[in-house]
Amino acid sequence: MCGIVGLFLKTEKYRSDLGRLTAAMLHEMRSRGPDSAGFAVYDQGSANKTRLTLLNKATQDTYDGVDSGSDWRSMAASLEGHLNAEVEVRPLADHAVLETSGDGRAARQWVIDNVVDVDVLSYGQQIELFKSVGDPDLVADRYDLAGRSGTHAIAHTRMATESAITTSGSHPFVTGSDTCLVHNGSLSNHNQLRRGLERNGESFQTENDSEVAAGYLSWRLRNGDTIDAALEQALLDLDGFYTFAIGIKDGFAILRDPIACKPAVVAETDDWVAMSSEYRAIAQLPDVEHSSLFEPEPGKVYTWSLTS
């Protein structure tokens, strides 16, 4: 199964409520994916800083509330030497948010190559990302989803099918700057795709099929595709079942495979666009009774942007 939630705020009106509204939507999708959950929140960030969200895998599935901050700080000191730039650390439970003026992609690769038992969940100027096994409401509470503000958020409740129930295997997935993806479905050709992407410089941290879809998008975007072009090509290159909700810098996108077995519903007002697996998540939003409501068509690319 799996439950998907996406909320993209077109105007300022609800930006201080982004996390609260997303948490209310996520709550409704608990029954579609009770084994784990995750969320990505985008804010405007600061132009010259990259943030990385890291996961301490050593404690990921047995997290007992102990702050592992001291370990993060010694790791950050080594990373500063590699980047030749300052790295600030903000630990949160078994996650930490690092902020640096150094190169984000280089920082991600350094952590993957040099730090045992740490996953890089996200990097970019706008995104922070948190995920864990366990009840989606508890995951939202632990990482304070409701208290967050920003422009858009993507969240997911997982019922694992293609890989194990672990925090690393939970959604959303990020492999490129500010590019995040959640997936309901399963891909058939992810091993083949993964090998091709690795040859082209993508690096993966899990065996998960959905991470490959995220990597595919990151690769195409890094090589100059627009999000629309990248998703049009994805329709040709990805084999399997999927409904994707995708966050990019200043933007939001939806794609369903041409058979479209995996559900999706979208509502739009002047202030927001919301997407979910089921209407009952969208029913939580302000002014929903005046929204224009539709089911995204199979094999059709939908995108929204703050800049257009």
Place this chain on the structure above:
Amino acid sequence: MSTIDLAETTLRELNRTLQSASTGSFRVTNPRGAHAVAAGLNSDIEVEIDGPVGYYCAGMHQVGSVTVRGNASTGLAENIMSGTVRITGNATMSAGATGHGGLVVVEGNAGARCGISMKGVDIVVGGNVGHMTGFMAQAGNLVVLGDAAADLGDSIYEANIFVRGAIESLGSDCIEKEMTDDNFAVLERLLTASGLTARTDEFRRFGSARQLYNFAVDDIDAELANNGKASV
């Protein structure tokens, strides 16, 4: 008419009330996309639902009438046996799936695979239908006042599909057929029952070409030889 507010009553309590009632009419408020609202009705009661519903609304519907003033998610009136299910808005995937009898009216659009594997139900859609509508339909009538998306009637058996608007494409083994007097009479009856207005001479009829392997007697012998039993 008694009113049941889903903001105050649990879904299970609502359905228990509806399933144990033998007569009467009920109004359900604040469904807010809940699943299985008014599922499994087994008496000739009337239920009106004010607002959007989730999966399997009026699913396993034995008898009685259900009206939804709003939209419905996957599996509206799936496996309906008799009675009427009407929705004023749109229905998403698999509306009227596997229905054996009765009437399903979608006043708006219906999504993908409307009437999939229908076995005798009549379905009338005021707007458009999604791709693979009427997939493996076995009996009954499906009336579409708007357009039909790709692969209409794929692998259809004996059901009739009537479409007024444009057809994106027909599915495997589905062909256009002549409108007979009997067909016009059925269409007239269903349009009247649905309360939707259209001229019967604007519709085209689609059904099975009966060319797929499962229609060929010789293929049954081949199946027997290969598997020791027919896979029909």
